[in-house]
Amino acid sequence: MDWERVNIWTTTLYTLIHSLHLAREQSFGDLSSLDSRVRESDQWIQPECSYQSTLLAHDGGTKALTFRREPESHFHETAAQVVKMLVQDLVVIFDQMMDEALAARGEQAGVFPQSKIEKLRKTLKPQYQWAADGCLELIAARNVLTHADGLWNQKSIDVVKSILDQPPAVGDELVIGFSMLFRYRKAMRTLLNEVSPAA
Numbered sequence: 001m002d003w004e005r006v007n008i009w010t011t012t013l014y015t016l017i018h019s020l021h022l023a024r025e026q027s028f029g030d031l032s033s034l035d036s037r038v039r040e041s042d043q044w045i046q047p048e049c050s051y052q053s054t055l056l057a058h059d060g061g062t063k064a065l066t067f068r069r070e071p072e073s074h075f076h077e078t079a080a081q082v083v084k085m086l087v088q089d090l091v092v093i094f095d096q097m098m099d100e101a102l103a104a105r106g107e108q109a110g111v112f113p114q115s116k117i118e119k120l121r122k123t124l125k126p127q128y129q130w131a132a133d134g135c136l137e138l139i140a141a142r143n144v145l146t147h148a149d150g151l152w153n154q155k156s157i158d159v160v161k162s163i164l165d166q167p168p169a170v171g172d173e174l175v176i177g178f179s180m181l182f183r184y185r186k187a188m189r190t191l192l193n194e195v196s197p198a199a
């Protein structure tokens with residue numbers, strides 16, 4: 001099992017938390033420097049696109065960039081958006097790794113992540129069932145954040161209603177902080193380690 005994807009995700013998580021903390025500590029610094037900083041970031045990844053995109057014939061915009069919203073007063077929204085992006089990315093990584101774990105076991109499951117979790121959990125020892133439950137929560141959270149504007153719907157509630165003492169109600173807002181990212185990662189790592197043939 002290749003864990004480098006998770007290691008990169010974790011480094012990204014740490015870097016973003018650290019960067020947001022520094023930015024907030026310094027009141028986001030010189031906001032007028034945004035344009036030059038964005039232009040400089042163009043050089044961070046080269047080439048800018050590894051295929052002949054039709055968009056390369058069009059510039060990315062020449063107008064000087066400025067913050068459309070004052071970042072300090074919108075810090076909570078920014079932090080929540082970072083959590084959302086990290087949840088989405090973690091689920092993509094987790095889904096790929098479950099496919100690899102199932103293939104290594106010579107098994108198959110449905111196309112949706114929750115069906116893969118349910119398939120893999122059948123081999124988990126009782127003391128690790130919590131990890132499968134936590135992974136189902138991760139999938140439900142991703143679904144709510146990505147497809148339901150952050151409000152619980154019945155489809156996502158159905159994923160977790162059998163594992164939660166008090167499941168959310170339709171229309172409840174989903175709020176998750178950075179600490180939950182660490183818990184989701186722990187659940188994912190535990191599940192995958194325990195179902196790996198080498199475990």
